[in-house]
Amino acid sequence: MGAAETLAEALDALESTLLEIERVANRKDGDRARELIAQRRALSDGMTRVQQAATAAGSPFAQEPVLAEFQREFSKMRSAVALHQATWSVVLIDEAPAAYIASSRNASAATRSFLGWARGVLSSRGIRR
Numbered sequence: 001m002g003a004a005e006t007l008a009e010a011l012d013a014l015e016s017t018l019l020e021i022e023r024v025a026n027r028k029d030g031d032r033a034r035e036l037i038a039q040r041r042a043l044s045d046g047m048t049r050v051q052q053a054a055t056a057a058g059s060p061f062a063q064e065p066v067l068a069e070f071q072r073e074f075s076k077m078r079s080a081v082a083l084h085q086a087t088w089s090v091v092l093i094d095e096a097p098a099a100y101i102a103s104s105r106n107a108s109a110a111t112r113s114f115l116g117w118a119r120g121v122l123s124s125r126g127i128r129r
Contacts, residue, residue: 003058004127010053011118014046018111025093025104033090040085047078054118060125061118073117080110 001009021039024032054061054070061070084107093100 003053003056003062004060004122004125006056007050007053007059007061007118008122008127010046010049011115011122014043014050014111015115017042017046018108018115022104022108033093036090036093043081047074047081050074050118060122060127066121070118070121073114077110077114081107083107 017039021036021043024035024039027035051074053059054074055067056062061067084103088100088103
């Protein structure tokens with residue numbers, strides 16, 4: 001598998017994890033907190049995988065000026081997710097559900113914006129999945 005395909009796969013996996021974390025966050029059962037912690041770890045691992053794939057030799061993002069743009073877009077996403085997770089530990093979610101949902105939506109929107117940007121770059125280079 002080439003660098004571009006590895007990156008596309010990492011982006012797909014990150015999106016799948018985002019969808020799963022959103023599904024788990026909306027549950028009300030007793031296992032939600034434990035599963036949310038696991039999904040947050042998976043999201044962090046997915047971000048690391050995307051970053052490694054994007055900066056690997058041969059990646060469409062590994063050279064300037066795309067690399068600088070990748071770093072900006074990735075940092076925006078990672079910062080939004082980090083702020084959300086730092087503000088909303090799983091034990092606080094039920095204390096202010098409306099505020100948690102608003103924060104969660106901001107983090108999800110930042111992740112989706114990054115995914116859209118990254119896939120747009122791949123598409124502009126003729127890489128489709």
